[in-house]
Amino acid sequence: MSKSTKTLKGKPRKLTARRLMQKFPNLQPNDNCLTNIACPECGNRDQFRIEMKSVFTLRDDGTDGYEDTDWGRNAYCQCGQCQHEGKVCDFIFAGLDDLLHTANEAND
Numbered sequence: 001m002s003k004s005t006k007t008l009k010g011k012p013r014k015l016t017a018r019r020l021m022q023k024f025p026n027l028q029p030n031d032n033c034l035t036n037i038a039c040p041e042c043g044n045r046d047q048f049r050i051e052m053k054s055v056f057t058l059r060d061d062g063t064d065g066y067e068d069t070d071w072g073r074n075a076y077c078q079c080g081q082c083q084h085e086g087k088v089c090d091f092i093f094a095g096l097d098d099l100l101h102t103a104n105e106a107n108d
């Protein structure tokens with residue numbers, strides 16, 4: 001059975017950093033852990049739930065602190081505001097914070 005039906009790749013076009021800024025004109029810049037990360041649905045930049053890898057100290061009575069955290073682009077990510085879910089890469093907008101900083105400097 002070799003049917004040559006082309007499967008439509010239902011890949012939704014992702015917003016660019018510029019389009020995200022047009023959609024959410026009040027985006028605030030981040031400059032640390034959340035650089036270039038934003039929710040494509042609601043524009044939240046404050047907090048996200050992200051599946052992370054880390055090394056914990058485990059004792060009989062539980063865990064005790066953790067060391068460096070790490071996450072990949074394909075890790076699970078959920079918006080802390082609207083609960084939009086996806087992968088980290090769906091929330092990354094390359095160049096977003098450079099654009100925001102430039103825009104802010106222009107306004108000063």
Ligand SMILES: [Zn+2]
Nearest residue numbers: 039042079082
């Ligand atoms: Zn959101």
